[in-house]
Amino acid sequence: MSMQTTQYLSVILNELHQTVGLINDQEVEEFVDGIMQVRKIFVAGAGRSGFMIKSFAMRMMHIGLEAYAVGETITPRLEKEDLLIIASGSGETKSLVSMAKKAKDIEAKLSLVTINPESTIGKLAKPIVKLPGSPKEKEKSQYETIQPMASLFEQTLLLLFDSVILKLMEKKRLNSSTMFTRHANLE
Template sequence: MEIVEYTTAITNELHRTLSAVSKEQADTFIQAVMDAKRIFVAGAGRSLLMIRGLAMRLMHLGFTAYVVGETTTPAITSSDLLIIASGSGETGSLKNMAAKAKDMGAALALISIYPKSAMGLMADYVIEIPATTSKVTDSNSQKSIQPGASLFEQSVLLLGDSLILKLSEQKNIKNQNEGLMKLHANLE
């Protein structure tokens, strides 16, 4: 296959996968973000890279957002929301983090392929992305030509950007770029 054909195949996979995301789950998730005093995000590997993008955009919209593990991340409290991106919902370090957040009284949101995973069962909010991963596959997941969990990880990034557009609408932000540039990093 040529590069353009791969690109078309990947974008078709993303369209098929993201079209299957539940509107109700997304709306509930958005309300949880709106209700939280602060938002913490976490993931592992490439999922962490994607969810970091959501934290940055939340900050650009005026939310207080942190990436778990950074040196300036404060303690989580009962008025906060932890969002975890985990394809399997079973990553050990993230399960421990989810349990700790719940022990502290924080709300837990999970973006995952498997809503009935260990973290899915702990979560207050779940957005199911019917993608696939090389770790776990089942017949309900979308098939992919891509390696590993690429389809899931790309879906997390695009879903995050879509959530930001909806949050902008909910916060009645008319010119997103104007607000973004006020909070955009300027020490680059």
Template sequence: MRILEELKQVAEQVENEQVNLFIEALKQAECIFVCGEGRSGLMGKAFAMRLMHAGYPVYVTGETITPSIQEDDLLVAISGSGNTPSVALVAEQAAKSKANVHLVTTNRESKIQKIADHQVIIPAATKHRRKGEPATIQPMGNQFDQSVHLLLDAVVISMTGDDKDIHDLMKRNHANLQ
């Protein structure tokens, strides 16, 4: 299937060192905050949910129960272009609060990158189809969104390591008021 081959090619180009630094920052954060718009925001919410299942203190920006971000906290900003105005505003606010800002993006030289302490580059196609983005049979930013989802799930799995009880912990933390 062509889509799976495209995702494999993108994943093979992600720099392991960037991901390892991201994982260490997540582990060290007092609280983790996640932001993104549109489908990037949905991928961020899925990531936040998995982090919560794994026992990490995590919030999604813009929700009514989200507290203020503090100095030892980490903001994960997800933006394919790295220039999404609302995400840039949140990143600026987090940086002013002296929180650590990590960007997940396709764009090495973006507005948010200039604010971020670290970035993870996912070399996937976005809806903008900028020069240098890979060819894809998929519309819009599907390739980026899917790649983000897979990468961030892999990050959570890596963060839980060889913990044999992680499935049980995640199951206990799963919503039960449904």
């Protein structure tokens, strides 16, 4: 079946619209509260999930939170009582599992956004936000999507993180104007 590009876009938007009703508000509220209770926030993800969570760290910086992406040269060390947020569809990515275990050894807080809360990282993390989506291996999923690999999960991640920023802005009584004062000015 061949479609126009805008028809594909329409189907993707419909898939994203369906994901909203499958996200648990209580899980997201716990996730937001966890962010509000710490001084330093670290984010990690692999591949496209990594890009999405780095954009989240950028927005957290814009609202005045101390946020870092793991692996950057200017990222400080994770310490007890800091928060590590991992975005992983499978919850089984070896490098992220290793980071999660290290965070627990340090006694840092650990949050996970995933398709698979029962994963290795899921057993270590709290809170967990479960997102609908399809893992890279489609035959293991019951969620229908026309998109390749984990695209639906990654898109939902970006939109969820932008929604969390709005909630954090509300809690901190911020608006876009106050955020703009932290926007990069050496571009």
